Amino acid sequence: MRLPSRDAQVVADVDVCVVGGGPAGLGAALAAARQGATVCLLERHGFLGGNFTAASVGAVCGLYVGTGDGGFDFVTRGVAREVADALQAAGRAVGPVPFEGTAVLLYVPWAAKRLFDHLVTAEERITLFLHALVADVVVDEGRVEAVVVATKRGPQAVRARSFVDASGDADLVAFAGGTTTTGDVRQYASMQFVLQHVGNADLSALKPAIAQYGGHLSRDGGALIPTFRPGEYIGAMTRVRAPDGSPLDVTRLDHATFGELEGRRLAEEAAAFVIEHVPGFEQAFLADTAPTLGVRETRRVGGEYVLTGDDVSGLARFPDAVAAGAWPREYHTEGRSTRYVHLPEGGYYQVPLRALRPAGLPNVWVAGRCISADTDALASVRVMGPSMALGQAAGTAAMLESRDEGAANVQASLREQGAFLGEEHA
Numbered sequence: 001m002r003l004p005s006r007d008a009q010v011v012a013d014v015d016v017c018v019v020g021g022g023p024a025g026l027g028a029a030l031a032a033a034r035q036g037a038t039v040c041l042l043e044r045h046g047f048l049g050g051n052f053t054a055a056s057v058g059a060v061c062g063l064y065v066g067t068g069d070g071g072f073d074f075v076t077r078g079v080a081r082e083v084a085d086a087l088q089a090a091g092r093a094v095g096p097v098p099f100e101g102t103a104v105l106l107y108v109p110w111a112a113k114r115l116f117d118h119l120v121t122a123e124e125r126i127t128l129f130l131h132a133l134v135a136d137v138v139v140d141e142g143r144v145e146a147v148v149v150a151t152k153r154g155p156q157a158v159r160a161r162s163f164v165d166a167s168g169d170a171d172l173v174a175f176a177g178g179t180t181t182t183g184d185v186r187q188y189a190s191m192q193f194v195l196q197h198v199g200n201a202d203l204s205a206l207k208p209a210i211a212q213y214g215g216h217l218s219r220d221g222g223a224l225i226p227t228f229r230p231g232e233y234i235g236a237m238t239r240v241r242a243p244d245g246s247p248l249d250v251t252r253l254d255h256a257t258f259g260e261l262e263g264r265r266l267a268e269e270a271a272a273f274v275i276e277h278v279p280g281f282e283q284a285f286l287a288d289t290a291p292t293l294g295v296r297e298t299r300r301v302g303g304e305y306v307l308t309g310d311d312v313s314g315l316a317r318f319p320d321a322v323a324a325g326a327w328p329r330e331y332h333t334e335g336r337s338t339r340y341v342h343l344p345e346g347g348y349y350q351v352p353l354r355a356l357r358p359a360g361l362p363n364v365w366v367a368g369r370c371i372s373a374d375t376d377a378l379a380s381v382r383v384m385g386p387s388m389a390l391g392q393a394a395g396t397a398a399m400l401e402s403r404d405e406g407a408a409n410v411q412a413s414l415r416e417q418g419a420f421l422g423e424e425h426a
């Protein structure tokens with residue numbers, strides 16, 4: 001069906017428009033605004049954070065790298081470290097907690113939701129629109145001129161000189177006709193859930209209990225993550241598959257709908273199992289599922305450079321590096337299991353700016369879990385520490401571009417902002 005053309009009111013006209021207010025979009029909007037750009041941040045939900053809050057993931061991965069003496073240092077600094085420090089200072093996060101040879105920061109999703117409100121509204125140059133689903137773009141002579149937002153008043157437009165696609169699903173790039181891929185092998189989605197009124201929990205009993213009694217569960221492991229609020233744990237124990245067993249593609253309405261319903265069913269099943277089989281959970285109850293299904297992977301952008309799994313495992317160095325990452329390649333792709341491919345101890349890889357530039361779209365940058373990366377690189381770089389760092393890089397690049405300054409200054413600006421890009425290059 002061909003839609004009739006219509007007029008749209010322009011509700012903001014800014015230097016940088018950021019699509020999506022998840023970890024990547026937050027990094028981008030804060031960086032661009034703090035360096036002097038006017039910014040419009042568009043988020044389809046009624047709150048910020050993306051998977052950080054909407055999927056209640058409960059642990060920030062990819063913040064740390066081992067120091068070789070059993071300790072950890074930040075490998076993603078800048079906005080990522082600012083968020084970690086703020087949550088810890090408020091007593092709402094605990095870390096580094098050793099995990100899989102590296103470490104994580106455990107946090108309270110509610111606290112993150114409020115922190116993001118404060119961080120964004122503290123920046124006068126950011127115009128924030130919530131309940132703002134970007135549903136189309138206007139392209140003029142190869143450049144994106146505006147995004148079209150679906151609102152209760154019909155389509156409205158946001159015009160900008162430069163754009164950051166931080167939608168997680170590469171929506172902006174896809175609408176603009178850029179190259180995107182949805183791999184045949186991709187990460188399964190999960191529905192997190194919250195258990196409350198937990199007693200003295202014996203978490204070591206979870207895995208053996210699943211091995212003995214949990215053959216019907218959607219995962220053979222997963223985790224019960226303490227939020228450190230009394231008696232509260234986040235259940236990370238589901239694998240949500242499409243009806244034919246394949247990974248969901250939530251850019252399809254039928255898959256998005258099925259995923260939410262199936263995710264709640266699997267969360268209820270897993271919660272009942274924990275209550276029955278894990279000591280300390282006898283009096284617990286399922287308080288709720290996460291606000292939305294947690295989606296790990298859909299479309300990825302085809303960019304000027306494609307980050308590969310070999311780059312990640314080989315600790316690649318790039319002259320145009322804009323972020324560093326040290327998380328293992330973590331696969332939610334096989335059967336009921338999760339598989340980790342560890343990086344060499346204490347090592348980190350770099351991500352080049354070219355992996356944030358969608359091919360053929362001169363005024364668009366991309367950040368977060370839809371950057372230009374293959375499945376194996378994405379298995380590492382998609383987590384929230386690097387997503388915030390990549391957002392900061394993309395926001396900085398977009399800010400400089402909106403001033404007609406070249407990408408050459410991105411690294412210098414990021415260093416001034418306290419980001420860690422890895423060692424200096426000759």
Ligand SMILES: Cc1cc2nc3c(=O)[nH]c(=O)nc-3n(C[C@H](O)[C@H](O)[C@H](O)COP(=O)(O)OP(=O)(O)OC[C@H]3O[C@@H](n4cnc5c(N)ncnc54)[C@H](O)[C@@H]3O)c2cc1C
Pocket residue numbers: 019020021022023024025042043044045048049050051052054055057058059060061062132133134135166167168169171189190191192293294295296367368369370382383384385387
């Ligand atoms: C169940 C689950 C568990 C995970 N566990 C961890 C973990 O323990 N630690 C960790 O670090 N990472 C974890 N991850 C991975 C991590 O959460 C994501 O990869 C990360 O959030 C990616 O950040 P992002 O900003 O690119 O995307 P997202 O977090 O997906 O954010 C995208 C944002 O854009 C918005 N948006 C999307 N489309 C539009 C549109 N068209 N218009 C307007 N807004 C739009 C969304 O609402 C969302 O707020 C997990 C992921 C899942 C799903």
